[in-house]
Amino acid sequence: MNAISQLGFDVTRIRRDFPILSEKIRGKDLVFLDSGASAQKPVVVMEAMLHAMQHQYANVHRGLHWMSERTTEAYEETRDSIARLLNAADRSEIVFTHNSTEAFNLVAHSFGRGVLKPGQAVVVSEMEHHANLVPWQMLRDAHGVELRIAPITDAGELDMAGLESLLGDGKVGLVSITHMSNVLGTYTPAERIVKLAHAYGAKVMLDGSQAVVHRAVDVQALDVDFYTFTGHKLYGPTGIGALYGKRELLDSMPPFMGGGDMIGSVTYQKSTWAETPHKFEAGTPAILEGIGLNAAIKYVEAIGYPAIAAHETALTEHALARLSSIDGVNLFGRAQDRGGVISFTLDGAHAHDVATLLDRQGIAVRAGHHCAEPLMHRLGVQSTARASFGVYTTLEEIDALADTLVRVREFFQ
Amino acid sequence: MFEDLRDLYQEVILDRGRKPHHGRRLETFDAQAKGDNPMCGDRVTVFLRRDDGRVQELGFEARGCAISVASADLMADAVIGHTPDEIRAMAESFVDMARTGVSDDAALETLRPLAGVHDYPSRVKCATLPWAALQAALDGAAEGVATSE
Numbered sequence: 001m002n003a004i005s006q007l008g009f010d011v012t013r014i015r016r017d018f019p020i021l022s023e024k025i026r027g028k029d030l031v032f033l034d035s036g037a038s039a040q041k042p043v044v045v046m047e048a049m050l051h052a053m054q055h056q057y058a059n060v061h062r063g064l065h066w067m068s069e070r071t072t073e074a075y076e077e078t079r080d081s082i083a084r085l086l087n088a089a090d091r092s093e094i095v096f097t098h099n100s101t102e103a104f105n106l107v108a109h110s111f112g113r114g115v116l117k118p119g120q121a122v123v124v125s126e127m128e129h130h131a132n133l134v135p136w137q138m139l140r141d142a143h144g145v146e147l148r149i150a151p152i153t154d155a156g157e158l159d160m161a162g163l164e165s166l167l168g169d170g171k172v173g174l175v176s177i178t179h180m181s182n183v184l185g186t187y188t189p190a191e192r193i194v195k196l197a198h199a200y201g202a203k204v205m206l207d208g209s210q211a212v213v214h215r216a217v218d219v220q221a222l223d224v225d226f227y228t229f230t231g232h233k234l235y236g237p238t239g240i241g242a243l244y245g246k247r248e249l250l251d252s253m254p255p256f257m258g259g260g261d262m263i264g265s266v267t268y269q270k271s272t273w274a275e276t277p278h279k280f281e282a283g284t285p286a287i288l289e290g291i292g293l294n295a296a297i298k299y300v301e302a303i304g305y306p307a308i309a310a311h312e313t314a315l316t317e318h319a320l321a322r323l324s325s326i327d328g329v330n331l332f333g334r335a336q337d338r339g340g341v342i343s344f345t346l347d348g349a350h351a352h353d354v355a356t357l358l359d360r361q362g363i364a365v366r367a368g369h370h371c372a373e374p375l376m377h378r379l380g381v382q383s384t385a386r387a388s389f390g391v392y393t394t395l396e397e398i399d400a401l402a403d404t405l406v407r408v409r410e411f412f413q
Numbered sequence: 414m415f416e417d418l419r420d421l422y423q424e425v426i427l428d429r430g431r432k433p434h435h436g437r438r439l440e441t442f443d444a445q446a447k448g449d450n451p452m453c454g455d456r457v458t459v460f461l462r463r464d465d466g467r468v469q470e471l472g473f474e475a476r477g478c479a480i481s482v483a484s485a486d487l488m489a490d491a492v493i494g495h496t497p498d499e500i501r502a503m504a505e506s507f508v509d510m511a512r513t514g515v516s517d518d519a520a521l522e523t524l525r526p527l528a529g530v531h532d533y534p535s536r537v538k539c540a541t542l543p544w545a546a547l548q549a550a551l552d553g554a555a556e557g558v559a560t561s562e
């Protein structure tokens with residue numbers, strides 16, 4: 001942990017920012033190892049939302065009065081923060097969405113139907129969340145775009161040669177791949193994926209839902225075309241997320257949903273669209289959640305990605321060492337570059353039973369298919385249990401998981 | 414460490430979950446149906462053979478937790494020899510017991526070990542999934558999706 005404390009990372013202090021962590025579950029300390037599904041919120045996020053509701057709230061972009069102007073400023077400041085977080089070249093390249101799922105649906109609709117031509121293809125990988133699969137299936141069925149699946153290796157890494165062979169015929173218009181798997185913890189080689197896809201004339205979208213929680217992302221350095229993340233996994237509120245898109249791409253795309261806020265002018269004959277990014281933001285947005293997300297981003301920036309990443313590495317190494325030394329525990333994914341999401345099964349016990357027993361000791365893990373059913377088939381299992389980490393996770397919590405798993409195994413023997 | 418879980422995981426549930434007596438596809442059957450729990454990926458397929466208006470044999474293939482497998486197995490014991498109407502009534506009482514933890518239905522005697530699920534709202538549907546599949550099979554449907562609502 002020395003390297004981490006040198007970076008000024010003090011997990012005890014951080015835990016104080018998350019009041020929920022001192023809750024007891026049936027008299028036991030909460031050991032929250034389900035941050036990959038949704039992270040807990042620091043006080044600053046709650047305060048920002050509460051402050052807005054108590055002192056400064058009205059609808060945005062439409063009032064001429066003080067309250068609306070101040071609220072619009074606060075909400076729009078979040079766009080600046082997201083642009084800074086992802087190192088976007090311009091704030092207009094940040095589209096607010098409700099979550100990553102909406103971002104995929106937006107791109108599948110507006111880029112998929114508006115820019116891709118029937119007969120072109122979209123590539124996803126074998127380790128995608130359903131959010132980065134189902135919208136493309138819908139596009140395929142509605143618009144005649146082919147859907148291709150890039151293989152992963154047995155270690156749980158993207159098979160780059162396999163990906164390249166899918167690109168060979170030049171039909172692929174978009175490669176949409178996770179930046180970090182929510183099941184295997186694998187980080188994909190984003191820069192290489194982008195270079196490869198661009199060499200074959202394809203655009204690239206990356207699913208940063210998990211990655212942005214642990215690592216600094218630089219969309220310009222990656223030269224990626226679209227990037228998405230979801231606020232609630234980044235210590236922010238639910239109901240707010242973002243899509244980054246290169247300006248000229250967003251400009252070339254038709255709107256997603258129609259309604260208020262996304263128009264230039266409206267008559268019964270015809271409407272014109274607002275400028276990018278507003279043409280993709282129909283209706284009253286998640287104002288309070290956007291304000292909360294800004295606080296979350298600043299919170300993450302204040303800790304700093306070098307410290308966050310070092311902490312994640314220490315936790316992951318410790319967890320892999322502890323869990324792999326338990327008889328009967330099977331770990332999934334052996335990627336060289338992997339992070340704080342660990343899926344496992346226990347011989348003789350179904351993942352749900354494991355989760356129920358862990359829960360009795362206050363340990364929260366997720367069990368199931370993790371919204372990645374095709375990946376479960378690839379791994380040859382129906383479900384796994386999954387422990388995932390956040391900035392507040394401690395080595396002791398991982399020890400609690402490991403120690404309890406030994407007892408769970410005995411229970412089912 | 415898990416003493417308080419013995420209510421949920423009674424010996425018979427662990428036993429049947431591990432080594433079900435009826436966990437096989439029947440060689441001859443006249444109805445089959447699948448129960449799917451899309452939230453967690455559990456699946457039970459029930460096969461049944463009827464004669465004289467009564468269920469003579471029931472087998473199942475399950476992928477799921479100890480609770481869902483044990484529930485399917487105890488269900489098979491309980492329904493063999495009964496008519497579809499009797500089984501539908503049992504299913505109704507069973508679902509009720511899984512939610513509330515109690516039942517005064519004498520027909521459920523051997524199923525009582527499963528009453529413990531009522532304390533675990535997310536697990537109620539594990540116990541009721543096989544019954545949803547069985548009802549679908551009796552109704553001649555191919556699929557029954559279990560919901561706990």
Ligand SMILES: Cc1ncc(COP(=O)(O)O)c(C=O)c1O
Nearest residue numbers: 099100101129131182209210230
């Ligand atoms: C890798 C990945 N992609 C997409 C999502 C979808 O996020 P949301 O449900 O917030 O849209 C998740 C989270 O569930 C995820 O882990």
